[in-house]
Amino acid sequence: MKKVLFATLFAAGASLLMTSCDNKDYDADPNVDLSQTKNPLNSNGEVNVYPGTIEVRLNYADSLIFTPANVVTDTDGNRICTAQSYSKLTREHDSRRIFMVIPKDGYKGKNEYNIGADTLGWYFRFTYYDTVNAEYRNYIANTVIGKGVINCKVKGDEGGHLRGTFNGTVYRVMDDGTKSNNDSMVFTNGEFYFLKK
Secondary structure (H helix, E strand, C coil), rough: HHHHHHHHHHHHHHHHHHCCCCCCCCCCCCCCCCCCCHHHHCCCCCCCCCCCCCEEEEEECCCCEEEEEEEEECCCCCCCCCCCCCCCCCCCEEEEEEEEEECCCCCCCCEEEECCCCCCCCEEEEEEEECCEEEEEEEECCCCCCCCCCEEEEEEEEEEEEEEEEEEECCCCCCCEEEEEEEEEEEEEEEEEEEEE
């Protein structure tokens, strides 16, 4: 009987020592407010990527992961979205980047937007480093003859974060500023979840 009583008192004492204070939900980065983000594992078919991530198929090949994917608001109220690709093979960042500007006056919340030559204020650029020719290559949706468009569907902007889908084609801009309508990149099945910074 003494052993049972001693074991019970020991367990009760140990449980008192192992109590913790309530620090609310776990947050991997306390400097970023993720309380408004949606769970990508239970997205109801809206966006199936994690916050701070883009996944897209480029030129109909395997999908690429871009992380971190962030959005900041500049002093004029425009949203600047940036992302850097991450190689699943090497588990390192590489030279591919996405840069998008969403103008304050052109943003109407959850909606569908076509970013192209006629879209005032909107801008989309894809950049990568060509290791064969040792040069950066820039591709944009705003070409002189109106070629190239990115269809962007914003499905949510909770807490200043942006999530949605995108598809489209961008064309190369040469170093001298001329456009090349023969060199393009095609984005398909794109999903984004930009985190507000």
